[in-house]
Amino acid sequence: MDLALAGKVVLVTGGSKGLGLAAARAFAREGSRVVIASRSRENLAAAQAALAAEGLEVATVAADFADAAEATRAVAEAERPFGPVEVLINSAGAAKRTPAEDLDAAAWKAGLEAKFFPYIHAQDAVLRSFRRRAGAGAGADGRAETRLPPPRQIGAIVNIVGTGGRIPSGTHLPGGSANAALLLSTLGLAREYAPYGIRINAINPGFTLTDRIEQNLALEARRLGISRDEALAAGAAATPLRRYGEAHEIAEVALFLASERASYVVGALVAVDGGQSLAL
Numbered sequence: 001m002d003l004a005l006a007g008k009v010v011l012v013t014g015g016s017k018g019l020g021l022a023a024a025r026a027f028a029r030e031g032s033r034v035v036i037a038s039r040s041r042e043n044l045a046a047a048q049a050a051l052a053a054e055g056l057e058v059a060t061v062a063a064d065f066a067d068a069a070e071a072t073r074a075v076a077e078a079e080r081p082f083g084p085v086e087v088l089i090n091s092a093g094a095a096k097r098t099p100a101e102d103l104d105a106a107a108w109k110a111g112l113e114a115k116f117f118p119y120i121h122a123q124d125a126v127l128r129s130f131r132r133r134a135g136a137g138a139g140a141d142g143r144a145e146t147r148l149p150p151p152r153q154i155g156a157i158v159n160i161v162g163t164g165g166r167i168p169s170g171t172h173l174p175g176g177s178a179n180a181a182l183l184l185s186t187l188g189l190a191r192e193y194a195p196y197g198i199r200i201n202a203i204n205p206g207f208t209l210t211d212r213i214e215q216n217l218a219l220e221a222r223r224l225g226i227s228r229d230e231a232l233a234a235g236a237a238a239t240p241l242r243r244y245g246e247a248h249e250i251a252e253v254a255l256f257l258a259s260e261r262a263s264y265v266v267g268a269l270v271a272v273d274g275g276q277s278l279a280l
C-alpha cells in the first residue's frame with residue numbers, strides 16, 4: 001500500500017530513542033523528510049548515525065519539550081531545513097515509575113511534567129504552524145470560520161500515549177494520569193481541529209521493548225520479589241499474543257494514522273498492545 005508519505009515533513013519528538021526512533025526510521029524509509037528532536041545532542045547524534053548506517057537521512061533538533069518556549073523554538077528550527085511540519089509524531093516522554101507507597105506531591109507533579117507537558121507543548125507549537133497553513137479556514141480568534149473541511153489534509157498528529165492512561169498500573173500512577181489527560185486532550189483537540197483539515201489521533205502501546213521497559217521490569221521484579229527475566233516472562237504471559245511488542249510495530253500504525261490513507265480517522269485511540277487492554 002502506498003501511503004503517499006514521500007516528501008512529507010515529519011517531526012518526531014523523542015526521536016532519538018525507542019518508539020520515536022523507530023517512527024523516524026519508518027517515515028524515512030517511506031521517503032519522508034524527517035526531523036528528530038530530543039534533549040540530548042549525544043542521543044540525537046547516535047540516532048542520526050545509526051539511521052545513516054542504514055542509508056536513511058534525518059535532521060536533528062535538540063530541545064527540552066517540558067519547556068513551552070523551547071518547544072516553540074524547536075518547531076521553528078525543525079521547519080528551517082524542509083519547510084512547514086506536516087506530521088507530528090509525539091513520543092518525547094520520560095515519566096518515572098514509582099511504587100504507589102512512595103508517591104508524594106513531588107512525584108505526582110514530576111509525572112505530569114515529564115509526560116503531559118512535553119506532548120502538549122510540542123502539539124501546541126505544531127498546531128500554530130498548521131493553523132497558519134490552514135490560512136483562509138482560520139478566523140482571527142484562531143477557530144475555524146467554516147465547518148467545511150479543506151479538500152486536503154493540512155496536517156496530522158499522532159500522540160504515542162500508553163495503555164496506562166486507561167488501565168491503572170500500581171507503579172505508574174503519575175505517568176498513567178498524564179496519559180489519561182493526554183487521551184482526553186487528544187479527543188478534544190481532534191474535534192476542534194478536524195474542520196481545519198488537521199487530524200489528531202493517539203496510539204496506546206502496550207509493553208514494547210525499548211530502553212524504558214528495563215526500568216519497568218526492574219520495578220516489577222522488586223515489587224514481586226522475582227528476577228528481571230521472570231518479570232519479563234510474566235509480562236509476556238499476561239499478553240494474549242504471549243510476547244512484548246517491538247518498536248517497529250508501533251511505528252507501522254503511526255505511519256498509517258499520519259497518512260491520508262487514514263483520511264477519515266479522527267480522535268481514534270488505537271491500542272497496539274498484543275491484546276493487553278481488550279475491553280469494550
Ligand SMILES: NC(=O)c1ccc[n+]([C@@H]2O[C@H](COP(=O)([O-])OP(=O)(O)OC[C@H]3O[C@@H](n4cnc5c(N)ncnc54)[C@H](OP(=O)(O)O)[C@@H]3O)[C@@H](O)[C@H]2O)c1
Nearest residue numbers: 014016017018019038039040064065092093162208210212
Ligand atoms: N515502551 C513502551 O512499552 C511504552 C508503552 C506505552 C507508552 N510508551 C510511551 O511512549 C513514549 C516513548 O517511549 P519509549 O519507550 O520510546 O521511551 P525511551 O526509549 O525512553 O525514549 C524516550 C525519548 O524521549 C526523549 N525525551 C524524553 N523527555 C524529553 C523531553 N522533555 N524533551 C525532549 N525529548 C525528551 C528521549 O531523549 P533525550 O533523553 O535525549 O531527551 C528519548 O528520545 C513515552 O511517552 C512512553 O511513556 C512507551
